[in-house]
Amino acid sequence: DAGVTQSPTHLIKTRGQQVTLRCSPKSGHDTVSWYQQALGQGPQFIFQYYEEEERQRGNFPDRFSGHQFPNYSSELNVNALLLGDSALYLCASSGRREMNTEAFFGQGTRLTVV
């Protein structure tokens, strides 16, 4: 079992550009959540997807959007990048029918906006 995999591991973008980050959930999981972790801070919840729809959203602007595919993998898109979007982006997967269990996290994508 490969666990949660994210790609790419590192990325450098220019202010104003758009970026797409990818996540494959742990085998058997159908729910994907995305988090942003700024340097020195705890992860902040962005949104969650299951059944290919956004089900819950944190306090992030509409520049942050996502998608979930039929195979449960997910993408996080960020438009009009700002310097403040530089962070570690984490993907977590869990089982929809197992809400009282743990979420498994990937190693993250380190995004640097210059």
Added chain:
Amino acid sequence: DAKTTQPTSMDCAEGRAANLPCNHSTISGNEYVYWYRQIHSQGPQYIIHGLKNNETNEMASLIITEDRKSSTLILPHATLRDTAVYYCIVRVASSNSGYALNFGKGTSLLVTP
């Protein structure tokens, strides 16, 4: 979800028990206490969770006070590899609540030789 309060940092000698406290005085009856840790530059790792009874697994023990307003994560024999940021999280676990975890800033645990 209820708010949690943790010390910013703690030290522990290798081989000794590490006791990490968490205050969650506003916890509701249907909220669970979860613990995750994050080793530098890695994704968070689940440790343990509980509702009201004490819990133990291969990684740690979770002691929840009778009034549920605080808890302690115990690493019985800390090793250098346990050096990490430890997050105490309180959340409702239901199919309607999603899986948003409020991590806060956590406790930075340093295990020393």
